[in-house]
Amino acid sequence: MHGWTGNIATIDLDCGTVRQDKLSQEVARDFLGGRGLGAAILCETTDPKADAFDAPLILAVGPLTGIAPMSGRHSFVTKSPLTGTIVDSSGGGWFGSELKRARVDAVVINGQSETPVYISINDHDVRIEDASDLWGLNVRETTKRLEAHGKVACIGRAGEKCVRFANIMNDYVHACGRGGIGAVMGHARLKAIVVHGSTKPSIADEVGFEEVNKEISRLLRASPPLKSLSTYGTPSLVSLINYLGLMPTKNFRDVRFDVESISGDYIEENYELKRRSCYKCSVACKHMTKKDIEIPEYETIAMFGPDCDNDDFDKIVDANRVCNDYGMDTISCGSTIACHQELRGKTHGLPELASMIGEREGVGDELSTGSREYADAVGAGDVSMSSKGMEIPGYDPRGALGQSLAYATSNRGACHMRAYMIAPEIIGKPKLIDRHTFAGKAGLLSIFQNLSAAMDSLTVCRFSSFALSAEEYSSILSVVTGMRYTSEDLLRVGERIWNLERIFNLRAGFTHADDTLPKRFFGDGGIDRGEFEDALYEYYRFRGWGHDGVPAGWKLEELGLQPDW
Known part of the structure; x- marks a missing residue:
């Protein structure tokens, strides 16, 4: 092989x-x-x-x-x-x-x-x-x-x-x-x-690989979003997302915040930075200070900043450091603390409370179960900003309706990485589309989900999709493995994986009713629930699923999966 x-x-x-x-x-x-x-x-x-x-x-x-x-x-x-x-x-x-x-x-x-x-x-x-x-x-x-x-x-x-x-x-x-x-x-x-390890990976077609690799490298170097990530990292999103009214603020009770002291510009002006890359990556989007202190990513800034009603960047840095050293997800940790603050107020400083969660001490033990279980325990389940129990990340779904549908249908709970609909709705990749409508989003979302599943299985960084398409990924996969893959083949692999994950969740007891968002995001100038449900059913139809969100037997057979799930 x-x-x-x-x-x-x-x-x-x-x-x-x-x-x-x-x-x-x-x-x-x-x-x-x-x-x-x-x-x-x-x-x-x-x-x-x-x-x-x-x-x-x-x-x-x-x-x-x-x-x-x-x-x-x-x-x-x-x-x-x-x-x-x-x-x-x-x-x-x-x-x-x-x-x-x-x-x-x-x-x-x-x-x-x-x-x-x-x-x-x-x-x-x-x-x-x-x-x-x-x-x-x-x-x-x-x-x-x-x-x-x-x-x-x-x-x-x-x-x-x-x-x-x-x-x-x-x-x-x-x-x-x-x-x-x-x-x-x-x-x-x-x-x-x-x-x-010391063994060089085997490539089927070395000459073909060099040709495809050269073209892919050119596309990556020419990508404006990747150039921005290389220079500024993901904190460059802070001001843009806030300006557009998608910033999670005070446990998603608001959509804008004073971000002057936590923005990408603030970081550039106040910290001497160096870049850190992953293996075989020229983008090097991760930024560190000269003293090897990690600069938080956008999601961490959003969740420990505006979502926790905090404009002190040093506290965000400290909370991020605590989470990384204890080994905790900053999105869920920040969102769970924001939920706690809405219910009980600011009882502790952010780094202190993060440490208490990591140690499961005091109120930290209650928060260590995540916002859904914590809020449910006090009879306030609607205060948990989560879907399927996973906390919603740093893009308010009311300002990007394709992303709202992506959160609701994600196989692992609310997540922007199952399908980054922010790319077309906000960044304009592959092209800018209307973020305030569900029209045309069901099919596009399915394609994004399938491609994301394929990329995670190749495995390549999601940021590369700012410059590359399924065509480039399938081309390099073909020359590396010696198996011929078209872009359609690659997307079909992603579709197979997505449906397999869906089957697992259905067998675990999840249903159509779980493909939703917290009540806070519906009505009163938010998402129209009727339009959301219509878009959800359109998404099911596009995927070859029934009205109940269950994949049809013919679809599973088409994908080579067991039809009698």
């Missing part, structure tokens, strides 16, 4: 055993890798109704990982302890490319160790090692202790304590966030995965 290594490591922490399995060419062709391969393995091996902490944790890379531009990615897939849905989370940095060089496509982790352990992968040699001396450490110290042995993905104390939105962090500051995959890792008493 080219692109893939053909190897899957299956680990049983109950027994302390490691088994080497082979990746079939058929599964590789149909699901690629990363998110898709993880979903295929999860659905094959797991009862969707099982407790999230009994589900396997699957780490996977794709055929383009460590080969194509902007391919320094990897995915973790499991059942979310926050939402109960299937969940995947993609991370950047250098960890994924190292796994590919270690000749491993996927690691399937089952069971729970009696004592803390970490997994060591050294050029395809997979071992379970004692981690008793690492348990209780946060991300930075854990990484320092292990990095001499390879690239490190690990959890902090939040994961150990099963905070429902705990992350798995790699390369210090890169997060596999959203959905609480770090809690699944912590419940398994798995502290870290350390990877070292």
Whole structure:
């Protein structure tokens, strides 16, 4: 096989055993890798109704990982302890490319160790090692202790304590966030995965690859949005999103905030910055200070800033640092704190409260379950700004109706990364469309979702889609693997993955009624509920699903999935 290594490591922490399995060419062709391969393995091996902490944790890379531009990615897939849905989370940095060089496509982790352990992968040699001396450490110290042995993905104390939105962090500051995959890792008493590899990935057509790679690199260099991300990072969005009235403010009770002291311009003027890149990425969108303090991403600024009624950038930086070191999702953490503030007021400072959540101390223990469970516990469920239990990120859905539909239909709960409809509705990529209407959005959303699923399975960075289309991705996939893929083939792979995830959620007990948003966003100048429902049913029809949101048998057969779900 080219692109893939053909190897899957299956680990049983109950027994302390490691088994080497082979990746079939058929599964590789149909699901690629990363998110898709993880979903295929999860659905094959797991009862969707099982407790999230009994589900396997699957780490996977794709055929383009460590080969194509902007391919320094990897995915973790499991059942979310926050939402109960299937969940995947993609991370950047250098960890994924190292796994590919270690000749491993996927690691399937089952069971729970009696004592803390970490997994060591050294050029395809997979071992379970004692981690008793690492348990209780946060991300930075854990990484320092292990990095001499390879690239490190690990959890902090939040994961150990099963905070429902705990992350798995790699390369210090890169997060596999959203959905609480770090809690699944912590419940398994798995502290870290350390990877070292020295094998160059195999490419089927080296000459063809050089030609396609050259054109793709040219398109990436010429992209205005990527140039902006390279220069300013995602904080460049703060002023634009606020100006357009999409800024989450005071737990989404307002849509604008005084952002002068937290904007991208403010950061440029007050911090001496340096750029940090992921593997094979020339964009280098992550920005650090000269003292190696991470500048928060847009989502973190939005959720710990305006959404928490805070205009102190230093507090946002500190809260971000706490979340990264404890290993917590900044979107869910900030939104859960905003929910708490609406219900009980500002009881603690942001960094302090984030630390309390990571330790599950005091009110932090209540907040560690996420905003939905926290709000439900006090009889105020409508104050949780979430869908399917996942907190809504930094774009108010009332100002971008395509994005509102994307939040509601996302397979892992409210998420802008399932389909970034902000690209056409706000940024103008591939072209600017009317953000105040649902017209034409159902079909476009489906295409965005399918392409996103395919990209997460290749695995390549989502930002690359500002410059590339399915045509470029399928071209480089073809020369790398030696299998011919058209853009239609690639989108069909994404559609197959999306429907498989939908089936998992339906089997887990989710229904059409879960494809919705909090009441706050409807009526009183917000989203018209009737128009929203009409758009939702149009989306179902476009996907080949019934009025109840269940994929039709003919659609599943068309995609090669089991029709008798």
